[in-house]
Amino acid sequence: MSPITPRRAALATLAIAAITASLSGCSALSGGSVAASSTPTGDLREVKTITYVNPAPFYPSFDDVGQCFEEAAKANGWKPVEVGTAGSAVDNQGAIDLISQAIANGTDALVVFPTIPELFTPVIQQARDAGIYVVAQNAGAPSIGQQTQVGTDSKQLGALIAEGLGATDPAAKVGILSGSASTTPHVDEITGFTDYAAEHFPDMTVVASDYTNGDPTKAPELFSNMLTAHPEITALFPIEGTSVAAAITAVKERGATGTINVVANDLTADHRAVIEDGSLLGVGEQGWCESGTKSVEAVKKLSEGETLPDFIPTTSTFYDISNLPAK
Amino acid sequence: MSTLQPTLELRGIKKTFGHVSALKGVDLAAYSGEVLAIVGDNGAGKSSLIRTISGVYRPDEGAILVEGEQQAFSNPAAARAAGIATVFQDLALIEVLDVATNMFIGQYPRRGPFVRRKAMEREARAFLDELGVSVASVRTEIGMLSGGQRQIVAIARAMRTGGQVVLLDEPTAALGVRETAQAADMIRTLRERGNAVIVVSHDMSLVFELADSIQVMRLGEVAGVRRRTDTTRDEIIGLITGAITGDRLTA
Amino acid sequence: MKNIVRRIAGAQQLGIILIIVVLLVVAQAANPQALMPSNIVEILRSSALYFIGASAATLVLVGGGLDLSIGSVFAVGGVAAGIAMNAGVPWPLAILLALVVCGMLGLINASLITWVGVPPFIATLGMLFAASGIVIVVTGGTPRFGFPAAFTDLGQLNLFGIPLLVFYAVIIGVLAHVVLAHTVFGYNIRAFGGSAPAARANGIRAAQMNVSLYVISAVVAGLCGVLLAARVATADPGAGGTGFAFQVLAAVIIGGTSLFGGVGTIAGTALGALLFAVINNTLALTNTNPQWQNVATGVILVTAVAVDHLRRKRRFAVRSA
Numbered sequence: 054m055s056p057i058t059p060r061r062a063a064l065a066t067l068a069i070a071a072i073t074a075s076l077s078g079c080s081a082l083s084g085g086s087v088a089a090s091s092t093p094t095g096d097l098r099e100v101k102t103i104t105y106v107n108p109a110p111f112y113p114s115f116d117d118v119g120q121c122f123e124e125a126a127k128a129n130g131w132k133p134v135e136v137g138t139a140g141s142a143v144d145n146q147g148a149i150d151l152i153s154q155a156i157a158n159g160t161d162a163l164v165v166f167p168t169i170p171e172l173f174t175p176v177i178q179q180a181r182d183a184g185i186y187v188v189a190q191n192a193g194a195p196s197i198g199q200q201t202q203v204g205t206d207s208k209q210l211g212a213l214i215a216e217g218l219g220a221t222d223p224a225a226k227v228g229i230l231s232g233s234a235s236t237t238p239h240v241d242e243i244t245g246f247t248d249y250a251a252e253h254f255p256d257m258t259v260v261a262s263d264y265t266n267g268d269p270t271k272a273p274e275l276f277s278n279m280l281t282a283h284p285e286i287t288a289l290f291p292i293e294g295t296s297v298a299a300a301i302t303a304v305k306e307r308g309a310t311g312t313i314n315v316v317a318n319d320l321t322a323d324h325r326a327v328i329e330d331g332s333l334l335g336v337g338e339q340g341w342c343e344s345g346t347k348s349v350e351a352v353k354k355l356s357e358g359e360t361l362p363d364f365i366p367t368t369s370t371f372y373d374i375s376n377l378p379a380k
Numbered sequence: 381m382s383t384l385q386p387t388l389e390l391r392g393i394k395k396t397f398g399h400v401s402a403l404k405g406v407d408l409a410a411y412s413g414e415v416l417a418i419v420g421d422n423g424a425g426k427s428s429l430i431r432t433i434s435g436v437y438r439p440d441e442g443a444i445l446v447e448g449e450q451q452a453f454s455n456p457a458a459a460r461a462a463g464i465a466t467v468f469q470d471l472a473l474i475e476v477l478d479v480a481t482n483m484f485i486g487q488y489p490r491r492g493p494f495v496r497r498k499a500m501e502r503e504a505r506a507f508l509d510e511l512g513v514s515v516a517s518v519r520t521e522i523g524m525l526s527g528g529q530r531q532i533v534a535i536a537r538a539m540r541t542g543g544q545v546v547l548l549d550e551p552t553a554a555l556g557v558r559e560t561a562q563a564a565d566m567i568r569t570l571r572e573r574g575n576a577v578i579v580v581s582h583d584m585s586l587v588f589e590l591a592d593s594i595q596v597m598r599l600g601e602v603a604g605v606r607r608r609t610d611t612t613r614d615e616i617i618g619l620i621t622g623a624i625t626g627d628r629l630t631a
Numbered sequence: 632m633k634n635i636v637r638r639i640a641g642a643q644q645l646g647i648i649l650i651i652v653v654l655l656v657v658a659q660a661a662n663p664q665a666l667m668p669s670n671i672v673e674i675l676r677s678s679a680l681y682f683i684g685a686s687a688a689t690l691v692l693v694g695g696g697l698d699l700s701i702g703s704v705f706a707v708g709g710v711a712a713g714i715a716m717n718a719g720v721p722w723p724l725a726i727l728l729a730l731v732v733c734g735m736l737g738l739i740n741a742s743l744i745t746w747v748g749v750p751p752f753i754a755t756l757g758m759l760f761a762a763s764g765i766v767i768v769v770t771g772g773t774p775r776f777g778f779p780a781a782f783t784d785l786g787q788l789n790l791f792g793i794p795l796l797v798f799y800a801v802i803i804g805v806l807a808h809v810v811l812a813h814t815v816f817g818y819n820i821r822a823f824g825g826s827a828p829a830a831r832a833n834g835i836r837a838a839q840m841n842v843s844l845y846v847i848s849a850v851v852a853g854l855c856g857v858l859l860a861a862r863v864a865t866a867d868p869g870a871g872g873t874g875f876a877f878q879v880l881a882a883v884i885i886g887g888t889s890l891f892g893g894v895g896t897i898a899g900t901a902l903g904a905l906l907f908a909v910i911n912n913t914l915a916l917t918n919t920n921p922q923w924q925n926v927a928t929g930v931i932l933v934t935a936v937a938v939d940h941l942r943r944k945r946r947f948a949v950r951s952a
C-alpha cells in the first residue's frame with residue numbers, strides 16, 4: 054500500500070482546485086447568446102432520422118415526452134431515435150456526449166433538453182454547423198443556438214402554482230427546495246412563482262430556499278432543518294419530484310398536516326395518491342406529451358423552410374383535489 | 381535416532397513458482413526434544429520449505445507427516461491445528477494491534493462469540509514474564525516496539541501456541557547481542573519442553589550453539605544432514621557454498 | 632511518551648466534539664431553537680440513517696475493505712420492499728425479502744473480491760452502477776408508494792418523544808460496537824485490516840471474513856433504504872446513490888477509521904455522522920448559504936485523513952513510512 058505523502062496530497066488538492074476553477078470559468082465565459090431563429094436557405098435538408106436526447110430517462114414524465122415524440126416522428130415517416138443518460142440523476146456531460154454522438158451518426162434533426170443552457174451552447178452550435186435541425190426543450194435562455202424552443206414556460210408554471218397555493222393560503226410563507234442554484238428551469242419557476250405572488254398575493258413570500266444538489270436522500274433533513282429555522286413557514290414547495298415525499302414527511306413529523314401545505318410539480322401516480330389523501334395540496338402539471346409532439350412539429354416546419362418563433366409554449370395546468378382528472 | 385519416529389517428516393517435497401523451482405524434492409526429519417537447524421545461501425529455499433510446512437504454500441509433490449500420519453494442509457489454520465507453530469521471517473505480526481492480541485491471534489480465549497480480553501491480557505503478561513521478556517505493557521501496539529522486541533514477541537507467540545513442532549525462520553536476524561541470547565534461551569526452553577524445533581539461520585555460532593542436527597539446503601535441494609557433534613563449521617560452509625559436493629549428488 | 636501517544640490518538644475525536652459544540656453554540660446564538668429538545672431530536676433523526684449505514688461501513692473499512700455499492704443497494708432495499716408490498720406481500724416478509732436480495736448483492740461483491748481477486752474499489756464501484764441501473768430498469772424510474780400503515784409507522788412513529796429511527800440507530804450502533812470491539816469476529820476484522828498476509832499466516836480465513844463483511848454491509852444499506860421508504864412512505868429509485876455512499880464513508884473516516892484498515896471505532900463513527908447533521912442544521916439555523924455544507928465536508932474530510940496519516944506516521948514510524 055503506497056503511503057500518501059502530505060506533498061502528494063497537497064498537489065492533488067491543487068490540481069482539483071485548478072480543474073474546478075477552469076470548468077466554472079468556461080461556463081461563465083460562454084454565456085453569450087448566439088444567432089437565433091433559422092435562416093431559410095435554398096436547399097433544405099430532408100429529415101430521415103430524428104434524435105431525442107432524453108435528459109432524465111429515470112423520470113417517468115420524460116418517458117411520456119419520448120413516447121409522444123416517437124409517435125409524432127413515425128407519423129411523419131421519420132425514424133425516431135431516443136437516447137438518454139444512465140443513472141438516477143441528471144448528467145449534463147453525459148447528455149452533451151450523446152448529442153455529439155448523434156451528430157457524428159448523421160442524424161438530421163435533434164431534440165435536446167439543455168438543463169444548464171450555457172453548457173450546451175458549443176455542442177448545439179456544432180450541430181447547427183453540420184446542418185442539423187435543432188429544437189430545444191425548456192432551454193430557459195432566449196437562445197443558445199437552437200432554432201426554436203418547445204416546452205413548459207417555467208415562469209408560467211411557477212405562476213400557476215402560486216395561483217393554486219394562493220387560492221388556499223393567500224398569505225403563505227413558503228419554503229422552496231430546488232435542485233441547484235444553476236438549474237435554469239427551477240430558477241425560472243421560482244421567479245414566476247414569486248413574481249405572480251408579488252402581484253396577486255402581496256402577503257405571500259418565499260422565506261427559505263435550499264438545494265438538494267442532486268441527492269434526494271438529503272431532502273427530509275433539509276426540509277426538517279428549514280422548518281426549524283423558519284417556524285413561520287406555512288407552505289413547502291419541492292420543485293423536484295424526488296423530494297415531494299420528503300416535504301410531506303417533514304410536515305407530518307411536525308404534526309403540521311393541514312397547517313403547512315405542500316405544492317409541487319407533475320401529476321405522477323404517487324403525487325396523485327397524496328393529493329387524494331390530502332397531504333399534497335396540488336401540482337403544476339406540464340404539457341409533457343405535448344412537448345414531444347410539438348418538438349417534432351417544429352422540426353417538420355423547419356424542414357419546410359418556415360421561420361419559427363423563439364419559443365413555442367406548451368400548456369401547464371394546476372391540479373388539486375377539486376379538478377383532479379380521472380386516471 | 382533413526383529408530384525413533386520423527387515428529388515431523390517430509391518426503392520428496394517439490395514446489396515451483398512459475399519457472400522457479402524453489403524446492404526440488406526435499407526430505408526432512410525433525411525429532412521431539414531436538415533442534416534441527418536449516419542453513420543455506422540466500423534463495424536456497426529455506427523460507428519456502430518453512431512456508432510449505434506451515435500451510436502457507438501447498439507442495440506440488442511430496443508428503444508431510446506429523447507423528448507418522450500423512451497431512452495435507454490447505455491453509456495455515458490446518459497446520460496450526462496439527463500442532464505446527466511458526467515464527468515467519470516477516471514475523472506475521474499486526475502492527476496496529478497490541479501485544480496481547482498478537483500473541484493470541486486466531487486462538488483467543490473466548491466465551492461464546494466474545495474474546496475474554498482480561499484473561500488474554502493476564503495470560504500474555506504471565507507468559508512474557510515467565511520468559512523474562514521486557515515489554516512495558518501487553519496493551520502496547522506492536523508498531524511501537526523495536527525490531528528486536530517484535531521478534532521476541534513473535535517467538536513468544538509460537539511458544540505460547542505450544543505445538544509439538546515449532547518452526548523459526550531467521551529468529552535472530554534483527555537482534556542485538558542481549559536479545560539473541562534471549563532468543564537462544566527461548567529455543568532451548570522449547571527443546572526442553574520436548575518440542576521438535578526447526579530453526580532457519582545464517583548465524584553459524586548460533587547454529588553450532590543450539591542445533592542437534594544441521595540440514596544444509598542448496599538450490600532447492602538437501603546438500604546434506606549432519607549431527608552437530610559429527611561435523612565442523614568448515615564442512616557445513618563447504619556444503620552451503622558447494623565447495624564440498626552434497627550427499628544427494630554423490631548418491 | 633505513552634501520554635503523548637494517547638493524546639494524539641484521542642485528538643481526532645476530541646476535535647470533532649469541539650467542532651460540534653462550537654457549531655451548536657453558533658446556532659444557538661443565531662436561533663434560540665437550536666438547543667431546544669425538538670431541534671436536538673431533529674438532528675438525531677437526520678443522522679440516524681447515515682449512522683446505521685456508517686456502522687456497517689466502519690466494519691468493512693476496519694477490515695481493510697471498501698464498499699461503494701451501499702449507495703445503490705440502499706435504493707434496492709427500499710424499492711424491493713416497495714414492490715413486494717405493492718404485490719400484496721405482508722410487510723414483515725417484504726422487508727425480509729428486500730434484505731435477502733441486498734444480502735445477495737453483498738455476496739456477489741464478496742465473491743468478486745475474494746475468489747476472483749477484483750479489488751474492492753472496482754468490484755463495489757461496478758455494483759454501484761449495476762444495481763442502480765437495475766433499480767431504474769425494474770421500476771421504470773417510478774417511485775413505489777401506497778404502503779400499509781404498519782410499515783410506514785416503522786419510520787414515522789416516536790417513542791417517548793424520540794423517533795423510532797433513533798432507537799434503531801442506537802441498537803445497531805451498540806451491536807456494531809460490541810461486535811467490533813469484543814467478539815472474535817471483531818478481533819479478526821481488525822487483524823485482517825491491520826495486515827491481511829499476517830492474519831492469513833495466523834490462520835484467519837479471508838473468505839469467511841469478506842463474505843460476512845460485504846453481506847452485512849449490503850444488508851444494512853438495504854435496511855437503510857427500507858427505513859427511508861417507511862419514513863417518507865415512498866420508495867424512490869433515486870434514493871441513496873453516491874450521495875449516501877460518500878456521506879457515509881466521509882462520516883466513518885472523519886470518525887477516525889483509517890482508510891488503511893485495522894483501526895476504527897463505532898463511537899468515532901457516531902461522532903462523524905452527528906457532525907454532518909449538526910453542520911446542516913447550523914447552516915439552516917444561521918441562514919447561511921447551504922452550499923457551505925459541501926465546503927465544510929470537504930475541508931473536514933481532508934483534515935481528518937491528514938490527521939490519520941500523520942498519527943500513523945508518528946506511531947508506526949518504524950515500518951509504515
Ligand SMILES: Nc1ncnc2c1ncn2[C@@H]1O[C@H](COP(=O)(O)OP(=O)(O)OP(=O)(O)O)[C@@H](O)[C@H]1O
Nearest residue numbers: 397400401402420421422423424425426427428429
Ligand atoms: N511466492 C514466491 N513466488 C515466486 N518465487 C518465490 C516465492 N517464494 C520464493 N520464491 C523463490 O524461491 C527461491 C527460494 O526462496 P526462499 O525465500 O525460500 O529462499 P531462502 O533460502 O529463504 O532465502 P533467504 O536466506 O534470503 O531468506 C527464490 O528464488 C525465490 O525467489
Ligand SMILES: [Mg+2]
Nearest residue numbers: 426427428469
Ligand atoms: Mg528466507
